[in-house]
Amino acid sequence: MSDKVLVLNATYExxxxxxxxxxxVLMLKRKAEPLEVSERLYHSSRDAFRLPDVIKLNYYVKVxxxxxxxxxxxxxxxxxxxxxxxxxxxxxLTIDHVIPKSRGGATTWENIVTSCAPCNSRKGDRxxxxxxxxxxxxxxxxxxxxxxxxAVSDIRRSWLRYLEYAAV
Numbered sequence: 221m222s223d224k225v226l227v228l229n230a231t232y233e234x235x236x237x238x239x240x241x242x243x244x245v246l247m248l249k250r251k252a253e254p255l256e257v258s259e260r261l262y263h264s265s266r267d268a269f270r271l272p273d274v275i276k277l278n279y280y281v282k283v284x285x286x287x288x289x290x291x292x293x294x295x296x297x298x299x300x301x302x303x304x305x306x307x308x309x310x311x312x313l314t315i316d317h318v319i320p321k322s323r324g325g326a327t328t329w330e331n332i333v334t335s336c337a338p339c340n341s342r343k344g345d346r347x348x349x350x351x352x353x354x355x356x357x358x359x360x361x362x363x364x365x366x367x368x369x370x371a372v373s374d375i376r377r378s379w380l381r382y383l384e385y386a387a388v
Contacts, residue, residue, distance in 0.1 A: 225239070256274040291332060304339055315332050316339070333355045
């Protein structure tokens with residue numbers, strides 16, 4: 221039961237992705253209800269039922285707004301599409317403070333980019349203009365659904381209407 225399930229807030233806002241096992245537990249505890257079910261069956265000792273694809277929580281969870289989510293290496297890599305923002309390489313990836321911490325740069329979405337190790341080393345503790353190395357894209361907070369896309373390699377068809385509705 222390792223399949224992924226889309227979790228919606230009580231307001232139908234996409235929150236996260238969890239395992240099918242976690243979704244079943246939330247449903248059994250009456251903390252969530254299924255909105256979309258799959259053809260996959262779960263067999264208990266007494267019963268069999270279809271596993272959920274999408275569940276909605278029966279209570280509201282306060283969500284951090286854009287930009288207030290914690291900065292993480294995994295999120296930076298996903299935001300930058302696992303690509304060095306200086307040369308475009310996809311090998312030996314690290315993260316780089318555009319304005320180095322030693323020069324007063326903060327650990328914020330707007331100051332961190334994905335960098336390959338050679339570019340990170342070449343830039344060192346210099347400012348982009350000093351190193352003549354400027355990020356290909358302007359660093360920014362990830363879109364609200366980036367954390368959903370990070371959790372799965374492919375988006376299920378049954379999820380699309382909830383993701384598209386929330387994006388409007």
